[in-house]
Amino acid sequence: xxxxxxxxxxxxxxxxxxxxxxxxxxxxxxxxxxxxxxxxxxxxxxxxxxxxxxxxxxxxxxxxxxxxxxxxxxxxxxxxxxxxxxxxxxxxxxxxxxxxxxxxxxxxxxxxxxxxxxxxxxxxxxxxxxxxxxxxxxxxxxxxxxxxxxxxxxxxxxxxxxxxxxxxxxxxxxxxxxxxxxxxxxxxxxxxxxxxxxxxxxxxxxxxxxxxxxxxxxxxxxxxxxxxxxxxxxxxxxxxxxxxxxxxxxxxxxxxxxxxxx
Amino acid sequence: xxxxxxxxxxxxxxxxxxxxxxxxxxxxxxxxxxxxxxxxxxxxxxxxxxxxxxxxxxxxxxxxxxxxxxxxxxxxxxxxxxxxxxxxxxxxxxxxxxxxxxxxxxxxxxxxxxxxxxxxxxxxxxxxxxxxxxxxxxxxxxxxxxxxxxxxxxxxxxxxxxxxxxxxxxxxxxxxxxxxxxxxxxxxxxxxxxxxxxxxxxxxxxxxxxxxxxxxxxxxxxxxxxxxxxxxxxxxxxxxxxxxxxxxxxxxxxxxxxxxxx
Numbered sequence: 188x189x190x191x192x193x194x195x196x197x198x199x200x201x202x203x204x205x206x207x208x209x210x211x212x213x214x215x216x217x218x219x220x221x222x223x224x225x226x227x228x229x230x231x232x233x234x235x236x237x238x239x240x241x242x243x244x245x246x247x248x249x250x251x252x253x254x255x256x257x258x259x260x261x262x263x264x265x266x267x268x269x270x271x272x273x274x275x276x277x278x279x280x281x282x283x284x285x286x287x288x289x290x291x292x293x294x295x296x297x298x299x300x301x302x303x304x305x306x307x308x309x310x311x312x313x314x315x316x317x318x319x320x321x322x323x324x325x326x327x328x329x330x331x332x333x334x335x336x337x338x339x340x341x342x343x344x345x346x347x348x349x350x351x352x353x354x355x356x357x358x359x360x361x362x363x364x365x366x367x368x369x370x371x372x373x374x375x376x377x378x379x380x381x382x383x384x385x386x387x388x389x390x391x392x393x394x395x396x397x398x399x400x401x402x403x404x405x406x407x408x409x410x411x412x413x414x415x416x417x418x419x420x421x422x423x424x425x426x427x428x429x430x431x432x433x434x435x436x437x438x439x440x441x442x443x444x445x446x447x448x449x
Numbered sequence: 450x451x452x453x454x455x456x457x458x459x460x461x462x463x464x465x466x467x468x469x470x471x472x473x474x475x476x477x478x479x480x481x482x483x484x485x486x487x488x489x490x491x492x493x494x495x496x497x498x499x500x501x502x503x504x505x506x507x508x509x510x511x512x513x514x515x516x517x518x519x520x521x522x523x524x525x526x527x528x529x530x531x532x533x534x535x536x537x538x539x540x541x542x543x544x545x546x547x548x549x550x551x552x553x554x555x556x557x558x559x560x561x562x563x564x565x566x567x568x569x570x571x572x573x574x575x576x577x578x579x580x581x582x583x584x585x586x587x588x589x590x591x592x593x594x595x596x597x598x599x600x601x602x603x604x605x606x607x608x609x610x611x612x613x614x615x616x617x618x619x620x621x622x623x624x625x626x627x628x629x630x631x632x633x634x635x636x637x638x639x640x641x642x643x644x645x646x647x648x649x650x651x652x653x654x655x656x657x658x659x660x661x662x663x664x665x666x667x668x669x670x671x672x673x674x675x676x677x678x679x680x681x682x683x684x685x686x687x688x689x690x691x692x693x694x695x696x697x698x699x700x701x702x703x704x705x706x707x708x709x710x711x
Contacts, residue, residue, distance in 0.1 A: 311575040320601070348622055359613060
């Protein structure tokens with residue numbers, strides 16, 4: 188295998204809950220010190236990148252904000268590379284910051300160059316969803332850009348719909364297929380590769396999710412390592428997905444890389 | 450062909466806009482006088498059946514309310530035959546009347562025996578859609594019953610999302626497949642057959658929509674006649690769908706029936 192770059196999953200690989208996986212800080216430092224291109228991929232959009240950087244720092248893991256690759260970061264890059272103008276945002280307030288400086292559509296505009304959908308939560312009502320729908324119908328070339336396809340999440344008071352169901356509603360209503368910038372969709376991995384300037388075949392994804400990390404990365408042409416931490420269960424190995432590497436934890440990645448990546 | 454029952458599409462078959470198709474009243478009377486079992490199928494849920502009966506009467510077409518088969522009528526029958534209890538309705542006020550007398554769930558209940566989705570329009574907000582979602586997740590056996598899958602409709606101020614996108618949102622979020630009681634879904638035709646006590650192969654659907662009437666009815670096992678009125682276009686005949694009969698209009702149905710149905 189000839190590998191040049193790494194994509195790290197966060198939750199379950201570098202930490203579990205509020206505790207670092209032993210050896211994670213050293214593993215990340217190993218790649219940083221050698222100048223091996225890498226990014227940290229996460230679908231989390233509920234808090235700003237700075238909060239994630241602080242959380243990791245509290246656990247002794249040094250990561251810079253620029254190396255955190257989230258759906259909004261990927262979407263911004265995707266929109267910039269296609270020179271999209273008059274972009275209509277349907278994302279929560281904290282996520283809007285990630286799109287500062289782009290050419291954004293005003294609330295009253297009847298057309299848009301692109302429609303970006305995030306987890307608006309309580310912000311969704313009929314008028315808001317219908318506005319996104321009309322903008323997509325007003326210009327058949329306007330893409331529907333989705334910050335992931337997560338179905339729901341568990342809030343304190345019970346389950347809550349995430350962005351995915353609203354993306355599916357608009358896909359069905361408009362007949363358009365969304366560009367999904369979040370795991371496990373291939374465009375998210377491709378955007379990360381563009382950012383690194385790396386080829387798919389030269390890049391390793393390391394994750395704890397046999398479907399969302401390993402299978403998804405391999406579908407996008409990447410190599411993928413599975414760790415036995417986080418949500419890993421032995422039964423994951425019987426699903427017909429063959430990781431390129433199987434490691435006890437991210438702590439073993441530098442040793443594996445030294446032996447196999449050349 | 451051995452035919453015993455008829456399903457009439459309304460719009461484009463019996464009338465176009467506010468005018469009856471010439472001969473439609475006589476054709477309907479011909480079947481009524483002979484006691485040939487028949488129903489009138491429509492996806493319209495925006496106004497009560499009584500308003501449709503009046504509209505038809507103004508055009509000289511005599512139809513009784515009991516013979517109008519709409520998505521709410523089909524849904525009610527479906528729920529009654531399965532003895533569903535604690536039914537949660539997400540339908541507009543006018544449609545609620547069609548479900549009077551059933552065992553309905555209160556607004557505060559945490560579980561439901563079935564969830565019924567209609568075109569709530571402005572009534573959709575996050576809390577409402579999330580409540581339907583939680584009810585469907587609370588009991589894995591609770592069916593999602595949809596009053597059609599229409600994508601959108603054209604209101605005076607522009608396009609408006611109909612029930613379909615919200616059904617798709619909940620299907621995706623819950624992993625459940627909706628029971629769709631509206632054309633072109635097969636369960637709607639099956640419910641109409643149950644109501645008539647007729648077999649699929651003994652029943653003719655007559656409509657002006659090569660996909661939504663003819664192809665859909667044939668997929669459900671029925672015979673289907675296409676009329677050259679309403680939304681019919683000659684190009685419809687080149688789509689690979691073969692109607693069992695092709696008539697200039699519904700006025701020709703009695704003559705065709707007399708010649709072919711025995």
